[in-house]
Amino acid sequence: METKVDEDEHLRGSLYFSPQTMTSTDSGRVKNEEEFVDVLEELMHSGDLGHALRTFSPSPYNGGPPCSAADLPKAVLESQYLRYVVQEIATEKALSLEEVREEASVILEEMSQKLQMGFIRLMAYMLSKVLKRILTGIHVNTEGLNALKQAVQESPVILLPNHRSYLDFLVISYVMFTYDIPVPVIAAGMALSKMRVVGEIISRSGAFFIRRAIGSDKLYWAVLSEYVKTIVRKGFAPVEFYVEGLRSRTLKSLMPKLGMMHMVLEPFFKGEVYDVTLVPVSLSYDRVLEEFLLAQELLGIPKPKESTTGLLKARKVLQEDYGSMHVNFGRPMSVRHLCRGKINRGQYNLVPRDLPQKPSGEVQACVSWLAHLMVRMQEEGALISPWSLMASLLLQAPAAALTEHGLPWHQLAERTLRLRKLALDFGAHLNWPGKVPEQEVMSSAAALHHSLVRLQAGRVHLVQGEEDEREDPRRPEEDVTKAAVPMLMLACYRNQCLHVFVRPALLAVAIHVTKSVQRDELFAFFCFLRDLFANEFISIPGESSQDFEEACVLLRTCGAVHTSEQEVTVSDVGLEVLPFLQDLLQPFIDSYQVMFRYLCKDGVHVVSEKQFVPAVRNLATKLILSGELHTHEALSSDMQKNVFSALRRLETLTQLKASELNEYRVNKAAVGQISDILCGRIPPQSLQTTPDAKL
């Protein structure tokens, strides 16, 4: 990077990758591809049973005295922190200490993991069977594995995988078991515990359960946090949780949740452990098991409850081929190192450390920064499949081409190869096999996704759902929903590679909308977009100028722009690259505009999320039918919720105090203003708050 390299950048190393160091080899393969080992292939040599019965003797963290699973709940219940909280609650609710304590131990009982080696082995055996059936390979980076092995001995380790599939945590535990690393303690959603047998197996293979909506249940929160902190303090086992909080229905990173993050970091802030090591883990699937469910959920078709019988029914899912997956363990990162200069650990010195206290602003900002950083690291480590690039291009093709006469294959193939080059220029990790002819790579990617596209007579067709279900004519709205399913699936696969392009794309949009070459004008618009879309594209709070710089550098690297001190000007190459990047974000911009339009309608004064989602869906459906709206993504509940959060964050939606229904008053003028800025009618200086300022 030509600009100033501040300390943070230096710290983070590869986050602000320098394109020069990450270029591909001639064949287009990412350099370190060969450093991945296929766990399933290794399994062929040992056999499933042999694998399950292998000697498992990981060397654990050697900081503290050993602690057994049975000691945990006891340590939690007897902790000074819980005693404080129990007392507080007893006073508030006029209960006896005994009653509250009893309640706490019930919560703990429900939550606790019951790690048993036997079950790990059972799980390993079952997984071996299942995984071999549905996947052609599980590729794990050896370097990351070795670093992790080392890290677990040195300090408590927190594993932070992205969450794209139910398989995620099973695969990670499976890999760790296979490579003799202590099996992690996993924070799992409570819904899983309700599944008979499976819940038990999961719990006995090291997961503990947390309720989805903890809300204001103080006792629950206290028990959970003490439980997590005790595990970290004792260095009992690596702790694993999803920093995104939920499984991403869009395969796109989610805004991180801070609660668990704070819990695992606090022992370090308070000096109870010397350090905590964060290990971001990126799981990348060629094809996601839940792909149909994803689109259906996004369209508001309710997801089936997680139950064992449901799982059995899903066996059909297991007949399919899902290609391979990659597990990329990121470089272990020392919290002590990351937090240098950001946290004054002395702030805990003047009160008992166990006293329940609200974290200081400084601590909250630091936790949020780290959480966002981890999401970005997960994105960094993700492997982009050829299919993801193809999906991005398919979405940009005219809708009629896909559904009616098909897109010429050679056109798609040629554009995919060009996009591959751009992705590599931007430093993406591509999962593009080097030894196979390019055409074959792409056609096998299409074949793997036969549920989504069909190749016929040299043209690519989008597969529409079964036609024969009902004879009677359907309402046109239903047709829209039906047509939306494959489109949203495509969007999900596009999302897998979105992070590679998003910063340059934001700049491309800025260039397009402002028609300016002035750096500061572009930067202002870039920041506006970055803030508005903060829920869509994760970026690190407070680092907008670094992001802008990165966008400039990447666009310059691929030859799309020339940059100088004051100006960013588009080159000839840019005339080809920038439209693609703009189009990549167009569905987001269009969808947001639709929702702004809804909020500005007469008669809409007060909204709640509950009514907002269906109302916007109706409007979007109408607009699609009328041909005014070209993207189906406005139908996605995920995007609708994101708009809602964005407007709340920007304080254009303000919560009604009296309302118990979570209703918000709409500031129409402000919404209109955002909409005007977004389409370039007015310049962007006038937004009142930015998310950065709040942190």
Next chain:
Amino acid sequence: MASNSSGSGSQGRAPQRLRIIAGHLQRPVDVDATVSAAECKAQGGEADVASDGKSVPKRRQEIMKWNGWGYSDTKFLFNKKGQAEFTGKRYKLSGMIIPALKEWMEGTFGTNMQHKSLATPALTRTAVQPPTLNEAFVEELKSTGVPFSHDAEDRVFRAHGHCLHEIFALREGKVGRVPDLVVWPNCHNDVVKIVELACKHNVCLIPYGGGTSVSSALECPQEETRSIVSVDTSQMNRILWIDEKNLTAHMEAGIVGQDLERLLNESGYCTGHEPDSMEFSSLGGWVATRASGMKKNIYGNIEDLVIHVKMVTPQGVVEKSCQGPRMSTGPDIHHFIMGSEGTLGVVTEVTMKIRPMPEYQKYGSVVFPNFEQGVACLREVARQRCAPASIRLMDNEQFKFGHALKPQVSSMFTSFLEGLKKFYITKFKGFDPDCLCVATLLFEGNREKVLQHEKQVYDIAAKFGGLAAGEDNGQRGYMLTFVIAYLRDLGMDYYVIGESFETSVPWDRVLDICRNVKARIIRECKDKGVQFQPFSTCRVTQTYDAGACVYFYFAFNYRGLSDPVHMFEEVEHAAREEILANGGSLSHHHGAGQCCAAWAEVMESGRVERCGTSYSADTTMC
């Protein structure tokens, strides 16, 4: 058990311990007449004080090292056979072979007997800047009759304490800014005259007591252009009176710990104040730095012991008007005298509490399976307020260090017993030799009570998995603390530099601070390119109701590093930063000096700026 040695009857223990720890004098003690009230005699040509039973002569160089710790005749060395040996006759360990030390050093630091880094043998007088004398001051000083000197050796001796960087420089023959003149006041009035003259002629004064400071308190400011005069209080070393009715004694502030204790013992009393530096550190230094003694659990720290202080300041003499045990008349003036570290004045006379000598003393030790259990035990002892005179908990590294200092055992039987004990603890009781740690104990008082007390403490220890491990281990633990300074000199002969620092911390953070500070030291050294992992160890040395004092040692092999002292100071700085982040204080008893100047803004109260006539005190090292 307690009955092994030659009998001094029921009172045998205390004097024996003094002989061991407080150090042995060169010559037999003859009873000094100064125990009764003494006139201030300020003649220049007084006889060498060493001859009247006092340990510190005016010319310190006659008996002490100029570039290392302690007496010239006493040091560790590797003899021709390659075995470690402790020379001299002063200490219990003197003249003994320490077989395990070499291996321990090689194993801990990666030292090699072939690679030596020897000190410059003698001070080159030309390396010392000629004195900047204030002629008018010197003229008037002459007329007062107070002895003084501007001899280079005398001046260099008073230009430093025992910080690593100070000793390191001396060993390389480097001498920075030193005092221009040394004066030896003989009594309070001499000091009053010196201070008056200093004010009149604009001269800096730096009080000097025992010279055991480890906080750079004696360092002369480089940029100081005025004449610097070192006020050596070592000749103000009399016990002026003993008040048996009130159990107090009044002393001149220059008296060093070992003399004070010995002289009081002769009258059947003691102060009980025994900082580890008591052989050399002075009463005035203790007061000026808020010193702490090993047996504070019985006798209290210096602030509990002091009844009355006389301090000469540029504004006049500060002292209380009575000796009442407690007063409610505004802020206590003692509280700004104690800890002023010579910045406000020179402490000249002190009245301290005294106690009858204890009739019985007993060492002890307890082995714990790990440090966590040990700390839990100490915490419980503090909670029950039944701490013995001293209770200290060494971590595993320090336990091993202590073992390396075992002298050669002469009898087969002892070594057999040792082996058996080791077998019992590690094999039979299942203690991991790389985890176990040991608490050393010292009980004092009347025999019956001591035995009762001992049982109480051992019972508590048993609840935390502690096993009694004998008197020997205990005694050796205390020995370690006073030979450690001699050991540093040995280390420096072989490219090993080290230092100690201490802190006080609330109970709930003791374990965390120990773990984190030790880990920080190791990490910092690694990051800075130290090849061999440093020796990073700690012990809990004092217990209080609300917390404990923790003492760290840190040393490493600097072979191959270009600027070891600078690196060392960076690591030490990082370690202090870690201490503060973990809720520890900057110092429990060493004092702040100039070492901690970097932390001025974080200290609990504003630091007193050095101003006007510049003073600096020696601080105790222990």
